[in-house]
Amino acid sequence: MSKEPNRKLAAVMAEAGASNKGLAKRVREVAQRHGEHLGTTHVAVQRWLDGSGIQRQTAVFVAEALSAKLRRRVAPQDLGFPGAAPAPTPAVGMGYAGSLAETLSALDGLTHQRPEDGPSDEPQLPNVDVHAAVLSWLVARPEGVPTDVPAARRVGMRDVAAIWTAAGFFMQLDFQFGGGHAHKAFRHYFREDVLPLLGCSYSAKVGEALFQAATEMSQLLAWTAYDSGNHALADRYMLSTLRLTQVAGDRMMGARILANMSHQANYLGQAPRALMLARASVEGGKAGSTPRAMALFSAHEARALSTAQDHKGAARAMSEAERFFERADSADDPEWLSYMDEAELIGEFCHCFRDLGQGAEAVRFAERAVELTNPKYARTLGFCRMVLAQSQLLNGDLDAAVTTAGLAVEAGDALESARFQRYVGDFQREVSAYGTHPAVQQFSGQVRDAMNRLDDE
Structure with missing residues (x-):
């Protein structure tokens, strides 16, 4: 035949x-x-x-x-090649892509991976690759969106608005339930409805808006992978997203990605890596970022310095963040920055004081963070309550600490988050020395019941 x-x-x-x-x-x-x-x-x-x-x-x-x-x-x-495998995604060493096509190919490949598929101890990108990527981004010039591509479909602002609407919906799901809840829907939408548009025809104005919207969706995928506990996958999403910001020269979004990478490294106890990324965020973002964004980037530098036990440096960075935030209303911010309010800044600071071992200040800031945080940000509120509990314990108030932690667990909305579960686990280890105390035993029972309910749901 x-x-x-x-x-x-x-x-x-x-x-x-x-x-x-x-x-x-x-x-x-x-x-x-x-x-x-x-x-x-x-x-x-x-x-x-x-x-x-x-x-x-x-x-x-x-x-x-x-x-x-x-x-x-x-x-x-x-x-005409049916059944071919998705683009390869190396386990380690996926560096900063040399072209837009490579970036899109990498992102397409990543969307075929579920956070729960890879082992949580899969190695992250090595520091040498991260350092090289940061340097490449810092010295890069905007490429400009590709407006001369012959394509049958013409993209308009309605298409871009649809992406932003979807991003807002997915972000709210993430805030409310944690990254594991919606990652499958994120991946499918990004792969099938967003990436294909980048290869279509559009004007320069639409193209810039389109790449900004696609970058927002990509960073959401990175963040939800991080929140699900798959740090290797989150690394690769973040690096590809950082490369995507180079197309339209969106320095503020690129600095945000570096701040997110710093947040992840800090969470994992990688203080030198967290500090390098946070400082790159501050330096790389200051020429094109609003005061509110700079407050966010400086707060992440303070977080990294607190983990490194640099008391003087952390105090300086927190002061810089405060000064930037005082001018937060002096510029028009992008929509994605709307969550960066006083509650968010105070929440970052309470983490700093906790990590620096300053119990009284940690309690004061954590109480204020809990008071200010909008309940719709369930996961953030859960984190603030757990930091308040740790701070109260640091301050010698065991009963108050266990009561506060119990409130955080009982709310339940943040339990889908692997990070929130880690906060709870850390607190349980910290109070394990008081294991015979009735309040501690009651809290342990609360955690077991909450996790059982989560399994049933």
Whole structure:
């Protein structure tokens, strides 16, 4: 039986202006970037055009090569290669992408991974890769959105507005229930409804707005992976999202991503990494960020310095954050920054005083944070209550600490968050020395009951 020619591949090659030899060369280069060696020649390309089969991984490399040439995302299925594997996502060492096409390919591959699939102890990106990415971002110039792409669909501001509406919906789900609750829906929407638009046709104004909206969705995926406890996956999302900010030159969003990476490193006790990322956020963001954003970035520097037990440095960074926040209403902020209010700043500071061992100040700030936090931010309120409980314990008030922690657990809305569960676990270890105390025993029972209810739900 004669084979059917692969007309889909032929059509995309014609659109890209790629010859057999040219495509073969590009495929070899893509494979090499992913640590693979392929001996693809023009003869192999002709066989594919004639309808011969192709290895699943090779099909992925062909799609990435043509994506880079066309400056839009091309999937293996678009080339007549059904059933090909998603783009490879190396376990370690995925560095700062060299092109937009590589970035989109990486993000597409990441959306095929569920946070619960990978072991929680999978290695994060090594420091050398993170340092190289930060330096690349700091010295990068805006690429400009690709407005000269031939495509059948024209993207307009209505499409961009739809993405922002979806981002707001997903962010509220994340605040209310934690990252594990909506990650599947995030991934599907981003892969099927957002990434394809980046390869369409649009004006410069629409393109800039589109990339800003796509970046917001991408950072939400990063944050929810982090909140779910898959730090390796969160790392890779954040690095790709940082690269995405380079297209439109959105320095404030890029600095936000670095601050998020610092937040994660600080949570994991990686003080040097957290401090480097926070300072890169402050330095990289100051030329194009609002005072409210700079208050956020400086607060993360204070958090990292507190973890490092640098009392003087932490006090300086907190003072800088306060000074920036005093001018917060002097500029128009992007919508994504609306959560950065007084409650958020006070909440960051109560973490600082707790980590510095300053019990009285920690209690004062944590009480204020609990008072100010909007109940719709259930997870944030849960964190503030747990920090208040730890601070009360630090201050020698066991009964108050256990009562406060009990309120946080009983609310239950934050329990989907792996980070919140970690806060509860840390507190349980801290009060374990008082294990025979009736209040501590009652709290342990509360935690067991709450986790059982979570399993039932």
